[in-house]
Amino acid sequence: xxxxxxxxxxxxxxxxxxxxxxxxxxxxxxxxxxxxxxxxxxxxxxxxxxxxxxxxxxxxxxxxxxxxxxxxxxxxxxxxxxxxxxxxxxxxxxxxxxxxxxxxxxxxxxxxxxxxxxxxxxxxxxxxxxxxxxxxxxxxxxxxxxxxxxxxxxxxxxxxxxxxxxxxxxxxxxxxxxxxxxxxxxxxxxxxxxxxxxxxxxxxxxxxxxxxxxxxxxxxxxxxxxxxxxxxxxxxxxxxxxxxxxxxxxxxxxxxxxxxxxxxxxxxxxxxxxxxxxxxxxxxxxxxxxxxxxxxxxxxxxxxxxxxxxxxxxxxxxxxxxxxxxxxxxxxxxxxxxxxxxxxxxxxxxxxxxxxxxxxxxxxxxxxxxxxxxxxxxxxxxxxxxxxxxxxxxxxxxxxxxxxxxxxxxxxxxxxxxxxxxxxxxxxxxxxxxxxxxxxxxxxxxxxxxxxxxxxxxxxxxxxxxxxxxxxxxxxxxxxxxxxxxxxxxxxxxxxxxxxxxxxxxxxxxxxxxxxxxxxxxxxxxxxxxxxxxxxxxxxxxxxxxxxxxxxxxxxxxxx
Amino acid sequence: xxxxxxxxxxxxxxxxxxxxxxxxxxxxxxxxxxxxxxxxxxxxxxxxxxxxxxxxxxxxxxxxxxxxxxxxxxxxxxxxxxxxxxxxxxxxxxxxxxxxxxxxxxxxxxxxxxxxxxxxxxxxxxxxxxxxxxxxxxxxxxxxxxxxx
Numbered sequence: 001x002x003x004x005x006x007x008x009x010x011x012x013x014x015x016x017x018x019x020x021x022x023x024x025x026x027x028x029x030x031x032x033x034x035x036x037x038x039x040x041x042x043x044x045x046x047x048x049x050x051x052x053x054x055x056x057x058x059x060x061x062x063x064x065x066x067x068x069x070x071x072x073x074x075x076x077x078x079x080x081x082x083x084x085x086x087x088x089x090x091x092x093x094x095x096x097x098x099x100x101x102x103x104x105x106x107x108x109x110x111x112x113x114x115x116x117x118x119x120x121x122x123x124x125x126x127x128x129x130x131x132x133x134x135x136x137x138x139x140x141x142x143x144x145x146x147x148x149x150x151x152x153x154x155x156x157x158x159x160x161x162x163x164x165x166x167x168x169x170x171x172x173x174x175x176x177x178x179x180x181x182x183x184x185x186x187x188x189x190x191x192x193x194x195x196x197x198x199x200x201x202x203x204x205x206x207x208x209x210x211x212x213x214x215x216x217x218x219x220x221x222x223x224x225x226x227x228x229x230x231x232x233x234x235x236x237x238x239x240x241x242x243x244x245x246x247x248x249x250x251x252x253x254x255x256x257x258x259x260x261x262x263x264x265x266x267x268x269x270x271x272x273x274x275x276x277x278x279x280x281x282x283x284x285x286x287x288x289x290x291x292x293x294x295x296x297x298x299x300x301x302x303x304x305x306x307x308x309x310x311x312x313x314x315x316x317x318x319x320x321x322x323x324x325x326x327x328x329x330x331x332x333x334x335x336x337x338x339x340x341x342x343x344x345x346x347x348x349x350x351x352x353x354x355x356x357x358x359x360x361x362x363x364x365x366x367x368x369x370x371x372x373x374x375x376x377x378x379x380x381x382x383x384x385x386x387x388x389x390x391x392x393x394x395x396x397x398x399x400x401x402x403x404x405x406x407x408x409x410x411x412x413x414x415x416x417x418x419x420x421x422x423x424x425x426x427x428x429x430x431x432x433x434x435x436x437x438x439x440x441x442x443x444x445x446x447x448x449x450x451x452x453x454x455x456x457x458x459x460x461x462x463x464x465x466x467x468x469x470x471x472x473x474x475x476x477x478x479x480x481x482x483x484x485x486x487x488x489x490x491x492x493x494x495x496x497x498x499x500x501x502x503x504x505x506x507x508x509x510x511x512x513x514x515x516x517x518x519x520x521x522x523x524x525x526x527x528x529x530x531x532x533x534x535x536x537x538x539x540x541x542x543x544x545x546x547x548x549x550x551x552x553x554x555x556x557x558x559x560x
Numbered sequence: 561x562x563x564x565x566x567x568x569x570x571x572x573x574x575x576x577x578x579x580x581x582x583x584x585x586x587x588x589x590x591x592x593x594x595x596x597x598x599x600x601x602x603x604x605x606x607x608x609x610x611x612x613x614x615x616x617x618x619x620x621x622x623x624x625x626x627x628x629x630x631x632x633x634x635x636x637x638x639x640x641x642x643x644x645x646x647x648x649x650x651x652x653x654x655x656x657x658x659x660x661x662x663x664x665x666x667x668x669x670x671x672x673x674x675x676x677x678x679x680x681x682x683x684x685x686x687x688x689x690x691x692x693x694x695x696x697x698x699x700x701x702x703x704x705x706x707x708x709x
Contacts, residue, residue, distance in 0.1 A: 457683075
C-alpha cells in the first residue's frame with residue numbers, strides 16, 4: 001500500500017497540540033530542564049513544527065549521496081556490516097602472534113596492533129623497568145620483532161590498524177617485513193591510527209613523542225610517502241576520541257576534529273598535494289558515549305558538515321573525498337569500576353548508537369576496562385556484543401533507521417549548529433594548529449570536563465553504582481589480572497640487547513645520520529629515511545630519539 | 561568526619577610516574593585539591609622516581625598523589641622505597657586511577673596510604689588526602705622535635 005503524500009501538519013494540528021501541552025503541564029507540574037551533554041535543551045516532545053521534510057533533498061538526500069547525512073555508501077550495513085576491529089596487543093612479539101592467529105581463526109579480516117607503553121613513550125624495551133613491559137601492548141622495537149609478530153599473517157590480504165604515532169615506526173617495520181617476504185607495498189592496507197598529533201597535544205599526552213612543529217613536519221612527510229608508495233594505506237586518522245574522553249562535549253569533539261581535518265588538508269595542499277588524493281585517504285575515529293540520541297545526531301551532523309567542508313571549502317571534486325568514514329569505539333569513561341558487569345549493558349547501548357549511526361568499523365570495550373587490561377574472556381564478551389547486535393537485533397535491516405524522527409532530525413540540525421559554532425571559533429583563532437599552540441582548545445575541554453564532573457558530584461548526572469543504586473557488597477569480578485610473564489619479558493630484553501650488539505653498527509650510524517640530515521633539510525622526506533633506517537636494523541628508540549634531538553621533544557603544552 | 565585544615569595548608573604533589581600519559585585524572589584531582597585550599601604542586605606525566613623524590617624534598621610536601629591508568633602503579637613500591645631511602649618516610653602516598661583488585665593488597669603492603677579508584681567522589685578524594693597530609697605533617701613535626709632535642 002502506498003501512502004499519499006500528505007501535507008504536514010494536518011488540519012487541527014495546533015488545537016490537538018495545544019490540548020496535549022495543557023494536559024502535559026497539568027500532570028507534570030513544574031517540568032525540569034533537560035539538557036544533553038552538548039548543552040542543548042531537550043524538549044519533551046518533537047513534532048512537524050520542529051522539523052519537516054522540506055529540506056530533505058538538500059540536508060538529507062539518499063545514502064551515498066551528497067551531503068551523506070544518511071550514510072556514506074548506498075548500501076550501508078544492509079550490504080556490508082561494519083568491520084569488527086578490536087584493539088590487541090600484549091607481551092612479546094610471539095605473544096601477539098599467537099593472539100592474532102586466534103582472531104584470524106575466528107574469522108576476523110582486520111587486525112590491530114597496539115604497542116607497549118614503552119613504545120608510545122618513544123623508548124626501547126631495554127630502557128624501562130621490565131615490570132612495565134608488555135602490560136598494555138606488544139613490545140616491537142625492530143623489523144625483526146615485527147616479523148615475529150606477523151609470522152604467518154598474510155600481509156597483503158589483511159587490513160591492519162596500527163596504533164602508531166609520529167614517526168610511524170610500526171608501519172616502517174611492517175614495510176620492512178613486506179619487503180623481506182616479497183609482498184608489494186602497494187598491497188599493504190590499513191590505517192595509521194594515532195597519526196593525529198594535534199589531538200595528542202590537546203587531549204592525550206600518552207602519544208607525545210616529537211614537538212608540535214616536528215610532528216607537523218613528519219605527518220606531512222608520512223602522508224606524502226604513503227600517497228606515493230603505499231596507496232592502500234590510510235596515513236591519517238583524525239581522532240575525536242581523545243577529546244571526548246578528555247571531557248569535550250560531543251558537539252565540541254566534532255567541531256575540534258573537523259577543524260583538525262581542515263588543518264591537515266590545508267597543510268597538504270600548501271605542500272602541493274592534490275586535495276582529492278589526500279581526502280580520499282582520510283578516516284575519522286570517534287568515541288561513542290552512552291548519550292544515545294545525541295551520539296546518533298552527532299554522527300549524522302558530522303557526515304553532513306564534512307561533506308560540505310570538503311566540497312565547498314577545500315574544493316575537492318571527487319565524491320569519495322566528501323565521505324566521512326569513521327571508526328567508533330565505545331566510550332571507556334562511561335564505564336564504572338563499581339559493579340563492573342553493568343558495563344556490558346553500557347557497551348551494548350553505546351554500540352547500538354554507533355551501529356544506528358552507520359559507522360564503518362567498531363571496537364567495543366571489555367567490561368573490565370575501568371578496572372584492568374581486558375582478559376581473554378572479557379574481550380570475547382565485547383566481541384559477542386557486536387555479534388548479537390548484528391545477528392539478532394535487526395539493527396542492520398534498514399539504512400539510517402532514525403531519519404525522519406522529528407526529534408532526531410531536529411537534534412541533528414541543532415548539533416550541526418553547535419559544531420559549526422565551534423569550527424567558527426577555531427577559524428577565528430587562526431585554525432587548529434594555532435588554537436592548540438595557544439592552549440585555547442585545551443582550556444575549552446578542561447572547562448567542559450570539570451563541568452561534567454561537577455554534574456556527577458552534584459547528582460544531576462546519575463551514574464548507576466557510582467552516585468545512585470550503589471551496592472555495599474563485593475561487586476567486582478574476582479578474576480586475577482593477566483600480566484605478561486616477567487621472565488619472558490626479561491628474556492626478550494636480553495635478545496634485544498644481543499640483536500643490537502650484533503648489527504652492523506656502520507649501517508646503523510649511516511641510517512641515523514641520513515635521518516638527522518633529512519630532519520634538517522625541509523626538501524627531504526623524513527619518513528622515507530625512517531623506513532630506510534628500519535630496514536637497516538635501526539630500533540624504534542633510536543629513530544625517535546634522533547628525531548627528538550633534531551625536531552624537538554614533545555612536552556605537554558598545558559596546564560593544570 | 562572532617563579533617564581540620566592544616567595551617568599552613570597541606571602541600572600535595574600530584575604526579576604520574578612511569579610510561580603512561582593519560583593525565584585527565586591527575587589534572588582534575590589537582591584542581592579539586594587546589595580548590596579545597598591545599599597547596600598543589602603538579603607535574604606532567606612520565607616523571608622518574610628520582611625526580612619525584614627530589615621535588616618532594618624541595619617542596620616539603622605532606623602527601624604525594626600518584627595517578628595511574630596503564631599499569632604504572634606497578635612501580636609505586638619503588639617510589640616508596642626511594643622515599644624511605646631519602647628520609648621521607650613520613651610522606652603519605654595516595655594512588656588514584658585504575659588498580660586491579662588483586663594488585664591492591666601488594667600496594668597497601670608496600671606502604672601506600674590509600675587507593676582511590678574511578679568513581680571516587682571529589683569529597684572522598686579531598687577527605688582522604690587531607691587526612692593523610694595531616695598525619696604526615698604530624699609525623700614530620702614529631703621527627704623534627706625529636707631531632708631538635
